[in-house]
Amino acid sequence: MRMSRMFSKTLREAPNGADSKGYEYLLRAGYIRQMGAGIFSLLPLGFRATQKIETIIREEMDRIGAEELLMPVVNPADIWKETGRYYSIDKEMGRFKDRNNRDMVLAMTHEEAVTDLARNLIDSYKRLPLLVYHIQTKWRDDPRPRAGLIRVREFTMLDSYTFDKDYEGLQKQYAAHYKAYFRIYSRCALPCVAVAADTGMMGGKVSHEYMYLSPIGEDTIILCPECGYTANRQVAKMKKEYFKEAEKPIEKVETPEAKTIEALAEFLKIDPRKTAKCVFMVGTFINDKNGEEEDKLVVALVRGDLEVEESKLSNAIKANALRPARPEEIEAHSMVPGFASPIGATGDFITVIDDTVAESNNLVAGANEAGYHYLNTNFGRDYTGLVADIASARDGALCPHCGKPLKASKGVEIGNIFQLGTRYSEAMNATYQDEEGKQIPVVMGSYGIGVGRLLACLAEEYNDEGGLKLPISVAPYQVHLVSLVKDTAIAESIYEDLTKAGIEVLYDDRKETAGVKFADADLIGAPIRITLGNRSLKEGKVEVKLRSSGEETSYLISDLADEIKNEIAKEMAKIEANIVEKELED
RNA sequence: CGGGUAGUAGCGCAGGGGCUAGCGCACUUGGUUCGGGACCAAGGGGUCGGAGGUUCAAAUCCUCUCUGCCCGACCA
Structure with a gap:
């Protein structure tokens, strides 16, 4: 992409309200633009980054045997009345009437929609287990959107749903998701922990949240440094002492x-x-x-x-x-x-x-x-x-497992997995026929990842004074080509060669000074920066600088495409070497 | 929904009853520069969030309203 043609602009100053570094840089680098409270456009740079995250998600969902589909954003209210959530969820749900005065809702998640499909499609135990997902827009009219993409009202979410004939099957699918989510986050190079969580409006019994630990987080996580116990404070247990003695008169x-x-x-x-x-x-x-x-x-x-x-x-x-x-x-x-x-x-x-x-x-x-x-x-x-148990576990309370002091930390919830059980299948009569011909409610699970929030967390994790430095697996462009020489012919041919070699290049072809170009390159933060300048051009070389480490080398222009491919492979290898393979423990 | 705060050019801000509403950055044109946010010169861009009121006169005072942000309530 040529920067002269890009539908974007960098900002020198942070727009008012950009309170965290990650949010500030996403705005300043031209990844996102705000339209209203909790409503954002993804500009091409932001869109490319989320597309990469989505690709990783698709690959990992496919690995656990999921099928992708697409369910509608607008749902007839009827199915939400069936499960009762039409009533139990308050103003957070978007509602309207269609031209025939029928109640409609904007789906904030898709248990109802998918269960409606399931009750039609699943007839026999022979069809189970099943696993489907989609990546789709949600509207949740949050009372207080904040911190840029961290907490928004309209957002894109991966949500997947599992159907099993029994809890043993659900356990397996749940465990597969538990592991797949760690792979997804680690392929995005986002550090996170899984914690035991409240099921909230989703219902169901067992639930884990994936937390990016950061001071900008709104959830409080309780962790045991000793034995590894982790839980959201909403459900965190602690060891309690009782003071037993003989009852005295009041x-x-x-x-x-x-x-x-x-x-x-x-x-x-x-x-x-x-x-x-x-x-x-x-x-x-x-x-x-x-x-x-x-x-x-x-x-x-x-x-x-x-x-x-x-x-x-x-x-x-x-x-x-x-x-x-x-x-x-x-x-x-x-x-x-x-x-x-x-x-x-x-x-x-x-x-x-x-x-x-x-x-x-x-x-x-x-x-x-x-x-x-x-x-x-x-x-x-x-x-x-x-x-x-209604008491709050806090920093210093004793671990329910090993009795050592617990630590509290702030975290951003970037994903959530639920064992729903039959909460929805019973309410909506989604049953299958078992070997004995009986109608049994399907056992369900639901699982979600907020794509934009994941990007926001990555921006928070990967930045410095200059701007963003997203990992290569999610950066919108792999290479930023900066040309400082007047004659554009060499830069044009490099751009063409690299692009032909399948490398994603952002080419700064603007008539700007070196300082402006470098500052913008730092802000946008492509992992590899190529500088074409008179210094090394004399030797037929260009300079290559890594955004993450600042490490610099130079390569002959004749070898450039291969060398850059090699650099990209090295950057990718660093991420792949750290893919987390973590099994669910019970 | 409660508390706070702010809406003036694309972004950041100043101006707080009186002549044509300013500044920095960004933008346009010309020139000089040209390896870390250059310089000189000349320009373009505003219903001062909206509605109503007070006044000879309102960006400025009053009333209502909308919107953003922060804190809380809330939240997968």
Whole structure:
């Protein structure tokens, strides 16, 4: 490609709002342009990069025996009503009516669409297992798009779906994806970890997320440096200690102004771990069948030194949404914020108790009277409720497997795999006939990778003061040819030779000064830069510089195509030498 | 949806009731330069986000509204 003809322009200054380096350079180098909040165009450079990522994805999906298809972005709402997600998903789903006033949705994922196909196509156990995928546009009306391509509303996603006759089959396909995803990311040279994850709106049981660890990430990952345990904080477990002792009689004490656990522990001169912290939320429960909503107060109890993990709480009570409760909602149940506990509360509400509280004795809890707490409260005797793990694992908490301290790290979710089971096949009646002639729901899995987000993470990982330096497997062009001599004939013939040899060349044929051309080459970041200048031309040579290492050599123009092919092969070999082959452990 | 912040040329910004709305970069033309974002000269480009109002006079003050960004809620 000639730069003089390229539908793109580099920017000297970062547009306002480009807060991370990766985003700034994608904009400045002319890979992407923003159109609205969370809506971006991929300019030719960005498009070429994502096409390369998609090619890698296709090759790896093919390796595990997948077939590519293409499902529509626009779905009739009917199938989403069948699974209930038409009701349980709120404003995040794009909805409209067609000319005949029928409800339509913009698919944010394709479980419904693919299950609709499956129930028609799958009849017998003999047709299973199956594995299909597509790479397609999604619209998710995220409440807060941010950080460029990291969190957008319209994006391209690889999503694949598996169909099996049983969980054993699903396990195999899941394990194949687990491994294939590591190959995909490592072929893009993006470092990542797989973590145990929440299933969220997808439903299902087992799920892993692939995380690019970076401070720009929004998820918090809990890792054990000792034994390798990794999980999203939303589901991360930790080793908990209980304080078991003989139950003592409950006793009301005056605790003026002790509205927080810290103040309370200070006032009573006790360890915060001897207290029960009461957190109030309001859960929204949506009826899958008709979309009716119901709000209920949720009282969550954790030991004083711990925090409530909202995802765990939400999962424990199967709420569709959870928000902090307002004081009047708490008071309506005869509880006093700051001095609250379920003891003596009135009305209909849900109590969820972390096992640290349920399994410990004689904890201090609120007396529901301003200025008073109870000593020696005990679960079972003084109050009851649902016992679940709802406490948040944090940096320094103990590993559930080996007991060593855990580390917390920020991460960007670049992929997610789910064992759905029969959540969708049952709802949509996608069954197969088994050997005995019985109709059995198909066991499903679903798997996804955000292509644009992957590019954004790569831009974040691979940059320096000069701009981007994407790995050769995903860089839009392999070679950037910079000509500094007036006579264009030699550069033109080099460009032609390299292109004919199958090399992807971005040729700077503009009438610009050397500084401008070098700066743009650095910004765009092709892995190999060829400089045609008077210095080495005297000897019939050009200079070759690697963007990643800065390493420089020179080659005779007569040998150039072969030498460059060799350089490309070397760069590719570096990536291939580091392909991650990681098996799923259970 | 709450809190904050900002919309003035393609990008970055200044101007905050008064004559033709500026600056840097980018762009056009001519010339000189020519291996790390050159120089000189001459140019082109704006309904000051939108609507309504106040005023002799509005980019500037007021009201409403739209949009972007940041924090939170939220999120595969």
